[in-house]
Amino acid sequence: MIFAKHAKLPDGWARDVRITVSSGAISEIERNHTAQTGDVVVDTLLPALGNLHCHSFQRAMAGMTEYRKAGKDSFWTWRDLMYRFTAHLTPEQIEAIAAFVFLEMQEAGYASVGEFHYIHHQPGGTPYDDLSELSSRIASAAATTGIGLTHLPVLYTYGGAGQVALEPGQARFGNDVSRFNRLVEGARKAVAALPEDCRVGIAPHSLRATSPEDLAEVLGAHPSGPKHIHIAEQPKEVADISSWLGARPVEWLLENVDVTKDWCLIHATHMTDTETRDMAMSGAVAGLCPITEANLGDGPFNGPVYLEAGGAFGVGSDSNVLISLTEELRTLEYSQRLRDLARNVMVVAEGSVGEALYCGAARGGAQALGRGRGEIAVGELADLVAIDSTDPALCALPTHQVLDGLVFAAKDKVVTDLWSAGRHAVRSGRHVRRDDIVAGYRSAMDTLMAAL
Structure with missing residues (x-):
């Protein structure tokens, strides 16, 4: 049982709320109640967000690419450095890094993660004896931390638009559709021992890393479940796809694929207003990663156009250069303010920007990860986060402004407790397995740095 002095329910704020959790889901909500012996008592309870886009291994290279060399740095120069880094990662290191990343996410207030998983093979591209070896490592990290996992094996067949051959640095990623389908089946077996809230979807990496024929084939083989894709992240990508397929990436996808609510379009940064409205009306989720998008100069x-058209969105930490739920949401809003020279942009008409950002991301993240509606409601997964509204960053605010304070004035340290489908993973601000997970990460980094 969880007793909250304040709770954000679908119809608004409520006081003295007692929540019963059964088999990972919310089975009862009682208002104006009193705490009972044995209840976990918290200050303010919110639906916990899902981190809808993560490449966990990239956390280990955070800070390594912030040195400018001769010429103009860009996403593409960063990508070359990332490829060289991946050549040294072992399965054991990938697991240790993922566990540390998932811990950081939970301590920041994320209850679940969409692991957009594209390292599949040994250095050089030879498959492991078990094709899904590295998916098993991600599953093991999820089991260690208790995070809710939506595992998204990535189809990565080509090195660029027009079916260009893979570069040496991409060899660990590559599969044709036939082998990819076998990998997905192996991934389903790898996660079978995880709790029932685990999901397996698919992730065609991008239009540039597949082909129209391969995309159609893989979607036919996996018609249900989450489908995530990188799209329109960089102007060069838009130009390359337009030259090859005769349409801009989002435009082409919407015209040639049945994009529905199962889809999450990651970044979708460079769109026309028409593409933006059409994407919103498709029901797909925009997977926004504002910290990474700022870091890479995307x-x-x-x-504003997307929200006015009723579009759904969520947030992810992508490269994991910094894992911070509050910073992710405020960077999203601040990026809009800097561009538009305006304030309070990411809300339709009037209202709380913090609430619009937080609750919008909770709903969109849950949709993208196949985890329900992102609300504290009976029947929903118990993905819950408690924050301390008496923290100095929040204590001056009335309850109805707490989400504004959380998004714009607080740090993630206001998180006191977190449940991933009822698994109480964070208590008093610390993950219950912090010490051994951090020790495992430090050991993995020591051996990785010795190899670089």
Whole structure:
């Protein structure tokens, strides 16, 4: 049982709320109640967000690419460095890094993660004896931390638009459709021992890393479940796809694929207003990663037009250069303000920007990860986060402004407790397995740095 002095329910704020959790889901909500012996008592309870886009291994290279060399640095120069880094990663290191990343996410207030998983093979590209070896490592990290996992094996067949051959640095990623389908089946077996809230979807990496024929084939083989894709992240990508397929990436996808609510379009940064409205009306989720998009110089999302068209969105930490739920949401809003020279942009008409950002991301993240509606409601997964509204960053605010304070004034340290489908993973601000997970990460980094 969880007793909250304040709770954000679908119809608004409520006081003295007692929540019963059964088999990972919310089975009862009682208002105006009193705490009972044995209840976990918290201050303010919120639906916990899902981190909808993560490449966990990239956390280990955070800070390594912030040195400017001769010429102009860009996403593409960063990518070359990332490829060289991946050549040294072992399965054991990938697991230890993922466990540390998942811990950081939970301590920041994320209850679940969409692991967009594209390292599949040994250095050089030879498959492991078990094709899904590295998916098993991600599953093991999820089991260690208790995070809710939506595992998204990535189809990565080509090195660039027009079916260009893979580069040496991409060899660990590559599969044709036939082998990819076998890998997905292996991934389903790898996660079978995880709790029932685990999901397996698919992730065609991008239009540039597949082909129209391969995309159609893989979607036919996996018609249900989450489908995530990188799209329109960089102007060069837009130009390359337009030259090859005769349409801009989002435009081409919407015209040639049945994009529905199962889809999450990651970044979708460079869109026309028409593409933006059409994407919103498709029901797909925009997977926004504002910290990474700022770090890589991608540019800001077309937020106002998308929201006016009723578009769904969520947030992810992508490269994991910094894992911070509060920073992710405020960077999303601030990127819009800097572009538009305006304030309070990511809300339709009037209202709380913090609430619009937080609750919008909770709903969109849950949709993208196949985890329900992202609300504290009976029947929903018990993905819950408690924050301390008496923290100095929040204590001056009335309850109805707490989400504004959380998004714009607080740090993630206000998180006191977190449940992933009822698994109480964070208590008093610390993950219950912090010490051994951090020790495992430090050991993995020591051996990795010795190999670089």
